[in-house]
Amino acid sequence: MRVSKILEMAAANLKQRKLRTSLTTLGVIIGITTVIGIASLGEGFRFEIKQRMQSGFELNVLIVFPGSLTAGFGEPFTQPELDSIRNISNVNLATGMRTLASAEVYKENGTRIRALTVAGINFSEMQQMLPKRFIIAAGHFPSENDTNTIVLGYRAGTNNSIPVVDIGENVTISIKFQAHGTQFTHNETLTVAGILSEGGTAGITNFDYWAFISSKKAAEMSGGESYQIILVQVNDAQKASQTAREVENTFTNPYRVSVFVPSSFEQQVDNILSLLQIFLTAIGAISLLVAGIGIMNIMTVSVMERTREVGILKAIGAKSRTVLSMFLAEAITIGIIGGLIGIVTGYGVSYGLASMLSSFIQPQQQADTLFSTPGREPLSISPVFTPEWTIAAFVFAIIVCLIFGLYPARKAAKLDPVKALSYE
Amino acid sequence: MATILQVHDVRKSYRMGKVVVPALRGVSFEVEEGEFLTIFGPSGSGKSTLLHLMGGLDRPDDGEILIDGSNILKLSDSKLAELRLNKIGFVFQFFNLLPRLTALRNVELPLAIAGISEKETLERGEKMLKFVGLEARENHRPYELSGGEQQRVAIARALISNPKIILADEPTGNLDTKTASEIVQLMRKLNEERKQTFVVVTHDPRVAQEAHRTVHLKDGLIETISENNLPTRKE
Numbered sequence: 001m002r003v004s005k006i007l008e009m010a011a012a013n014l015k016q017r018k019l020r021t022s023l024t025t026l027g028v029i030i031g032i033t034t035v036i037g038i039a040s041l042g043e044g045f046r047f048e049i050k051q052r053m054q055s056g057f058e059l060n061v062l063i064v065f066p067g068s069l070t071a072g073f074g075e076p077f078t079q080p081e082l083d084s085i086r087n088i089s090n091v092n093l094a095t096g097m098r099t100l101a102s103a104e105v106y107k108e109n110g111t112r113i114r115a116l117t118v119a120g121i122n123f124s125e126m127q128q129m130l131p132k133r134f135i136i137a138a139g140h141f142p143s144e145n146d147t148n149t150i151v152l153g154y155r156a157g158t159n160n161s162i163p164v165v166d167i168g169e170n171v172t173i174s175i176k177f178q179a180h181g182t183q184f185t186h187n188e189t190l191t192v193a194g195i196l197s198e199g200g201t202a203g204i205t206n207f208d209y210w211a212f213i214s215s216k217k218a219a220e221m222s223g224g225e226s227y228q229i230i231l232v233q234v235n236d237a238q239k240a241s242q243t244a245r246e247v248e249n250t251f252t253n254p255y256r257v258s259v260f261v262p263s264s265f266e267q268q269v270d271n272i273l274s275l276l277q278i279f280l281t282a283i284g285a286i287s288l289l290v291a292g293i294g295i296m297n298i299m300t301v302s303v304m305e306r307t308r309e310v311g312i313l314k315a316i317g318a319k320s321r322t323v324l325s326m327f328l329a330e331a332i333t334i335g336i337i338g339g340l341i342g343i344v345t346g347y348g349v350s351y352g353l354a355s356m357l358s359s360f361i362q363p364q365q366q367a368d369t370l371f372s373t374p375g376r377e378p379l380s381i382s383p384v385f386t387p388e389w390t391i392a393a394f395v396f397a398i399i400v401c402l403i404f405g406l407y408p409a410r411k412a413a414k415l416d417p418v419k420a421l422s423y424e
Numbered sequence: 425m426a427t428i429l430q431v432h433d434v435r436k437s438y439r440m441g442k443v444v445v446p447a448l449r450g451v452s453f454e455v456e457e458g459e460f461l462t463i464f465g466p467s468g469s470g471k472s473t474l475l476h477l478m479g480g481l482d483r484p485d486d487g488e489i490l491i492d493g494s495n496i497l498k499l500s501d502s503k504l505a506e507l508r509l510n511k512i513g514f515v516f517q518f519f520n521l522l523p524r525l526t527a528l529r530n531v532e533l534p535l536a537i538a539g540i541s542e543k544e545t546l547e548r549g550e551k552m553l554k555f556v557g558l559e560a561r562e563n564h565r566p567y568e569l570s571g572g573e574q575q576r577v578a579i580a581r582a583l584i585s586n587p588k589i590i591l592a593d594e595p596t597g598n599l600d601t602k603t604a605s606e607i608v609q610l611m612r613k614l615n616e617e618r619k620q621t622f623v624v625v626t627h628d629p630r631v632a633q634e635a636h637r638t639v640h641l642k643d644g645l646i647e648t649i650s651e652n653n654l655p656t657r658k659e
Contacts, residue, residue: 005536016524312520315481316534316581317509319502417481421520 010329031288032342040383042277057262076226096227115211120218139194157195311420331405339397434487465641513582572603
């Protein structure tokens with residue numbers, strides 16, 4: 001029997017039982033809608049997180065800390081240690097940051113400025129290190145030998161986008177330290193050279209709340225030439241993990257150093273999210289199995305009802321194989337129709353769900369935190385439809401229908417013609 | 425005349441629960457090509473069983489059935505289906521048309537199963553319906569047709585693939601006397617004009633005598649085979 005004829009007859013048979021066919025197909029539609037919905041939302045979520053991670057981290061910058069989480073903070077890095085990091089082949093640039101412990105910044109009228117950390121840096125190296133973040137918004141960066149100026153981070157230097165200090169105004173850095181049980185205070189007055197634009201979270205900290213002075217001044221104030229943080233820019237971000245290992249290898253004591261690799265962190269998060277997506281989609285696929293059982297149920301009933309018909313077909317010369325393919329064609333037709341509709345409704349439902357989820361997330365959006373990423377919309381998930389997931393869902397629908405249709409179809413094909421003809 | 429169907433010492437029994445019921449207990453006869461043969465007997469005499477075996481719907485427990493030279497015991501299920509498709513046409517008491525298909529589609533069904541082209545199928549189907557006088561009814565579904573019309577459709581379906589033998593199981597059993605007579609005359613016409621071989625099972629003596637020969641069956645055995653003085657066909 002020709003395939004076109006088999007399909008024609010399958011369609012006629014399905015049309016005959018409209019309600020039953022629609023309900024069976026509905027099962028498949030719900031299954032595919034679930035699979036497509038979860039997969040596309042998961043894909044969208046992954047995409048959104050990836051985007052945020054990429055804008056939140058400089059993927060080509062490693063952050064090097066002294067010490068380790070287990071062994072505690074170690075001694076700051078020395079100049080030779082920084083130099084040996086600079087000698088690694090994939091390292092384009094390495095710059096040290098000299099943070100001042102418990103430093104506070106005051107205006108001349110005594111108002112405190114929200115600078116939570118004061119660090120001594122090399123301004124030109126810092127600009128090269130973080131070209132997308134370390135940008136001056138007002139004023140200018142100090143020149144190479146200028147040690148008497150200070151640059152404020154965006155949130156330190158502004159309040160509700162209004163600058164809290166004028167460029168050229170004098171501010172005082174006050175450091176408290178204890179020696180021999182007595183508390184000393186060291187004050188240093190500097191001129192504000194500039195305010196940075198909003199930079200957001202770079203890696204694991206937010207420079208918006210920092211104040212920057214020259215490395216030389218910081219060494220004078222703290223009385224040490226060492227660095228608490230080293231930022232390392234690599235040439236090839238793909239090899240960031242490998243370079244991180246080389247950085248670690250420049251130290252003889254492995255507990256001496258910790259390297260934070262944003263790209264591998266990002267990779268890990270992405271791996272976890274994609275596992276989660278597959279897991280959720282697999283749960284969604286169970287609903288398709290339920291639909292498959294529905295198909296099997298309905299087709300078994302249908303075969304029983306049409307026993308006599310099968311007898312007639314066999315009497316006039318239809319082979320078992322022909323009968324089998326006629327019933328399978330019905331199952332596959334349900335799979336194709338249910339799959340196609342399910343893809344469309346899946347697209348629709350995931351858009352609906354995405355906008356619902358986004359509206360739930362919106363009220364919690366607060367930009368003014370240490371870890372917020374500026375310049376971005378609040379977290380909004382829009383579904384991402386990949387051809388892979390769509391095709392996989394469609395093929396899965398057909399396979400499920402085929403597998404669950406096989407048993408009743410075989411039952412029909414194996415009917416004895418004489419018995420089938422006398423079936424009432 | 426050449427022999428087209430040979431039934432040789434055929435036995436068949438059925439199991440009803442734990443009891444084995446013999447339906448045929450050694451039946452032998454032959455059907456000649458172009459012959460109109462009736463198998464006559466009361467219900468339970470084994471005539472339907474015999475017809476099913478002759479049409480390759482079932483296999484005998486013992487004995488031989490040769491349809492146009494091929495022994496059905498030696499054929500696979502699929503070869504047997506092919507044989508039914510090409511060499512046998514069935515007509516049933518309850519017409520057995522597919523309810524969802526139109527008269528024309530029902531008639532075309534054997535050709536559709538055989539995979540004949542759409543165009544040829546349509547041509548032959550329309551011709552066949554015209555032959556049984558139902559060209560005006562081709563788009564009607566079985567439930568829109570009278571019993572006699574349904575049986576005509578069934579006969580057209582049985583004939584469409586030009587089979588060597590038409591096997592009819594009580595073809596008039598579900599029809600009134602007048603319609604029954606019309607159906608018998610239609611089969612006689614096909615037999616005379618197209619030299620189509622007919623084997624008709626019946627328990628109606630008036631139908632049984634409208635044949636060249638009648639096989640009288642009782643309790644699974646042949647009582648006699650009578651040669652009839654075939655009455656002239658009524659138009």
